[in-house]
Amino acid sequence: MNNLKKEQFYKEFIQREEHFFRAPFNxxxxxxxxxxxxxxxxxxxxxxxxxxxxxxxxxxxxxxxxxxxxxxxxxxxxxxxxxxxxxxxxxxxxxxxxxxxxxxxxxxxxxxxxxxxxxxxxxxxxxxxxxxKKNVCSIQVAQSIDYIYENLHSRITVAEIAEHVGLNRSYLSRLFKKEINCSINEYIRNKKIETAKNMLIYSSYKPSEISSLLAFSSQSYFTEIFKKQVGCTPTEFTKHHII
Incomplete structure (x- = not known):
């Protein structure tokens, strides 16, 4: 799946207009x-x-x-x-x-x-x-957070965030860690897993599709990170959260 299609599908899930790519989100x-x-x-x-x-x-x-x-x-x-x-x-x-x-x-x-x-x-x-954003003191970190939320469908790098907010990569990393109390990459992973949980509960996307839509390097890596943060695999999570 190319990046344009992934962006389209991700935004259709997040923004949800009148018609949906798959089953409708409640x-x-x-x-x-x-x-x-x-x-x-x-x-x-x-x-x-x-x-x-x-x-x-x-x-x-x-x-x-x-x-x-x-x-x-x-x-x-x-x-x-x-x-x-x-x-x-x-x-x-x-x-x-x-x-x-x-x-x-x-x-x-x-x-x-x-x-x-x-x-x-x-x-x-x-x-x-x-x-x-209550712990955010600088406009650059606030802009970084907004950029992350808007681009969870892609592989976000610290370098591209730094370029977006106009700061040196290492300086932004230190600033982000100081204000948010975790690294940029940790924050990105956390938000992707939060989004994945919502997609598993409120849509018919399969774990393999979610892995692709949220730009994880592989389904096995997605499963590994998901289990580490949530305590179970995506499939197990879905079984326990059927609406």
Missing amino acids: PEIEFYNTIKSGDIKKIKELCSDAFINKKGLGTLSSNPLTNMKYHFVITTALTARYCIQGGMELSTAYGLSDFYIQKMDSCHSTKEISDLHPIMCLDYTKRMQNLR
Whole structure:
């Protein structure tokens, strides 16, 4: 598989548009994971369609306004839970949840609630992005992290990251280690394994395909690294996390 195709397939998994390369990623899980990951650009895309027009909203009340309020409460509560899983403090997550539910409760139309929804989502997402970078002091390390997230489908080298952020390779390596408390290569491996876990759970990609899509040198190396970090092989992990 050439690099262009790998990039295409990887981005289709991460960005998930209306049509998919393989089996569809659960859109609800994608939505909450996008907030959890602090991906501001993607959450703006996902919120571009009004909440009031969201597909799949069930009927929880015969009253349209009450129905919309119920769905807003559910969405806000789940957003808070996902952000807690991502490292947000309980008090912050639930405090925000209470704040937005109270604001929603004072809305007098479904449009007002629909307009409040992206504001709530973006607030949580921005906070998660800041949390992801809370130990980052320099703009170059922050840019390095963004570059890594955007290029997990390729074999990322320290040299190309250094060139991207405009720093000497050895200096960037020392700076990254100091601020993130691990080497650049360790950070890349960790993020690739995190992505692999999501792909194993929420898609029909096989371990061999994931190994290729995330640019591991071989499937055996992917399995070795995965088992070292997760404690089991990709196949064993999938068996224990079937949705």
